[in-house]
Amino acid sequence: MLKYIIRRLVMLIPVLLGVSILTFSLVHLIPGDPAKSMLGEKATETQLELLREEMGLNDPYIVQYGNFIGKILQGDLGESIQSKEDIAVEIAQKLPATIELTIFAMILAMVIGILAGVIAAVKQYSWFDNVSMTGALFGVSLPIFWLGLMMIWVFAVELKILPPSGRLASTVELETITNFYLLDSILSGNWGAFKDAFFHLLMPGLALGTIPMAVIARMTRSSMLEVMGQDYIRTAAAKGLKKQLIIFQHALKNAFLPVLTIIGLQFGFLLGGAVLTETIFSWPGIGRYVYQAVLARDYQIVQSTILIIATIFVLVNLLTDILYKYFDPRIKYE
Amino acid sequence: MDTDTPLLDVVNLHTHFFTKAGTVKAVDGIDFSVKPGETLGIVGESGSGKSITAMSILGLIPSPPGKIVDGGIYFKGENLLDKKEKQLRQIRGKEIGMVFQDPMTSLNPVFTVEKQMVETIRAHENFSKKQARDRSLELLNLVGIPDPKKRLTSYPHEFSGGMRQRIMIAIALACNPSLLIADEPTTALDVTIQAQILDLFRRMQRELDMGIIMITHDLGVVSEVCDRVMVMYAGKPAEFSETKNLFDHGKHPYTLGLMNSIPKITPEKHKLEAIDGVPPDLHGLPKGCSFAPRCKHVMESCLNIDPELKEVDNNHHVRCLLYEDSKEAVST
Structure with a gap:
């Protein structure tokens, strides 16, 4: 290994x-x-x-x-043509914001996507199946920027229940330790900041997570449908196990492998999608950083940041491959 | 329980599947009983309703499209069809164990043998993890898995087919069931392993005094382990008899066809006989006897009258017009 x-x-x-x-x-x-x-x-x-x-x-x-x-x-990512700032330092500051957003979006996509997929498969052709899968179809088809703008309009402008942009309200104080705001607020026990950071994450997270959520839901559904027809599921039922146990353990662990592949790949798309989402929600991460650099022809930043994103993507894929073994003991890595 | 009281009594069971193409009467009126310590064989070709019968007993018919539309399944005197899902769950895996055909696909590939055994035991008995593990070791020993301590933490793919079927049997026996249903337990195994597995069934039955329902299409298996046999065709019983009697005095043309299609070891060569035609399409069964289109002895009346199961001898029932009083048959 x-x-x-x-x-x-x-x-x-x-x-x-x-x-x-x-x-x-x-x-x-x-x-x-x-x-x-x-x-x-x-x-x-x-x-x-x-x-x-x-x-x-x-x-x-x-x-x-x-x-x-x-x-x-030599570990030198160069300096910004415009601001003369060291790019490595800038990225180190902005990357946590992007990773926090990406992971938040991914968790949202996984929890809702997998749950919806499982229920849709178990209750195939039910109203839930039809509604959630039609919703998923919309989900993959909606452009992120449009969805993001609509969300800002509805939740921030009209309903005024969520902040339209940024990571933290200017009135909230937070001691930054790791630059992951949720983590920092937990570490410093600052629950007010946690709540505020969480609310700031909701809209961009949802906008960013919509496409992966839809893809995960559809993949989980089809994979579960296949697994639910397997002999070992019948065996589990004949052993007198509870239905929830059969679905969420026996079936889901088997059905999860193709979903895991999708999650790994979607993670890469999320990093790319962050450029759009961060721009719309003024999220101070590397997505917006790259976007501004492109406009300013600051090619040093563009080159270096893309290289960093590519490295993260490849590492995530490696992690996915390693996780395969946990989900399927038949997989052997020589 | 005294040995004459049946452990399981299936009465007039009808399991139908309601599909877009029409109603499939997969099981259409069968009666049988199993006594403690007895082995009942259910024989028939694919689609004859053997497995659906087994799944009906366990209450595992996928619904929709399947539904038990009539009949009763009395286990230890109580009708399983009246029971709620939760009560059935307490019977499955505890009172009634089940072994499936293909051990390669019947065990969950992503869990260790230990997990799959322990969860069965803990679903039914108030055991600690340690106790359940000890019981699993004991069971693996019982079914003849060498070095059980080491093998307990292995995954199914690390075992051969025969060993996996032993594990399946160990799981089925985990809670000392009084009835074991084995659905083609040796079909997927090669011949020497088959013999070992059948031996294991006999040994377990002696030790645990279980009733066994052995579902198979292999008359060789029937002759080795079964006390009584029900031959099924198109969801109905064709013939029901004690095993020896069936081999000596089998009457139904379908039973005879099955027996003739077993190769014989004799010095002179002869052509292996086959039953003409193909298994019937359950979507549209003929009006009369469902075997009539393939029967060598078909008569005019066979095409119009669906015969009843009639006792032709002591404990020997046949569902065929050849053995019915022809006058009575015509008048019905």
Whole structure:
């Protein structure tokens, strides 16, 4: 098992190398001049040329790429072209916000998605099945940005029960330890802040979690339907076990494997989806950070952040593969 | 309980399935009883209603589409059809154990043998985890799993087919049931393992004085373990008799067809006989005897009259017009 994990970690190197080439190329293919966006429209050609030279923009691409990778290997993600801030520091500050949001959205999606899928399967063709699966169809089809805006309009503007943006009300004090606000408020025993942070998480979490929730619900349903027809489920019933036990233990553990695969993949989409959600809800995470960097042609930030997101995605997939073994003892990793 | 009182008495059981294509009368009027310590064989080809009979007894007919529309299932004198789900659950796995056909798929692949045994025991007995574990070890020993202590924590895929069937039997026996239903318990196993498993059934029956219902399509199995046999065809009994009598004086053309289709070990070669035609489609059974379209001895009246089960000899019942008083048959 340990050997397998090590091998998978080594395999990360070519994957991330590929990602770095891809992002580097994409960023440099996008039209727009970073020098111009820094100095503004009124800059003279000499000023621009000087800045380009200073930033290394006139070097051949291969040299620029070499510099980029060389720095990253030293743990240096470079500095923002605009603010001159160290990108690594900025990401370290913003990443917890994104991860908190992503995990919250994922938990929401898993709890509701799996429960709805299981009930829909057990009560196949019932009104619950029809309603929840039609709902799931809507869920995968709704654009996140539209859903997010509608939620803000309904819950924040009209009903005024949820905050429209941000992570914490400006009136709430919270000592930041890990930068995960829910965790920090628990650690410092600050329940007022916990409640406020939770309410701030609800809308973006729901908006972000809608698509995975729908996908998980549909996958759980079809997987459960298949498992419920298996011989061992009949055996469990013939042993006189309670129905809930048969459904939630005997069936669900077997049905969970394909759902787990989906969850692992959806996690990646969530990180991507965070760009939209964070922008709409002014969530100070790396999604919004990248979005603003793209607008400002701050390609250093874009490159580095995408690389970080890709690394997280690959690690989540590795974790998924390791979890497989827990759910299915027949899986062997040599 | 005195040995003449039946442990299980199934009376006029009708289990039907209501599908879009029509009503399937999977079990359509069968009666039988099982006494303690007795083995009853139920024989028939696929779709004859054997397994549905077993599932009906345990109250595990998927509903919808299935429904027991008529009859009674009296277990130790009480009608199981009147019982609530919770009461049935206390009988399943405790009073009535069940062994299924395919041990490869009947055990849950993601749980250890220990978990699957312990949960059965703890569902029915007030045992601590430790006690349930000890009982599991004892059972594995009983059914002949070598080195049970080590094997208890193994997963089903780590066992061979024969060993898995032993584990299934151990689970079925976990709470000392008075009735064991075995649905084709040896079909998926190879011949030497079959013999071992049948031996195990006989040994367990002697030790526990259980009644056994042995569902099979294999007359060889019947001849080895069953005291009495019911031959089923298209949801109805075709013939019901003591085992020896059935092999010596089988009467129903279907029973005879089944026996003729067993290869014989004789010096001279002869062609293996088969029953003509295919098993009937239960969606649209013919008006008369359901076996008539395949019967070698079919008569005109067979196509119109569905015969009743008649006693032709002491404890030997046949449902065939050939053995009915022809006048009476025509007049009904």
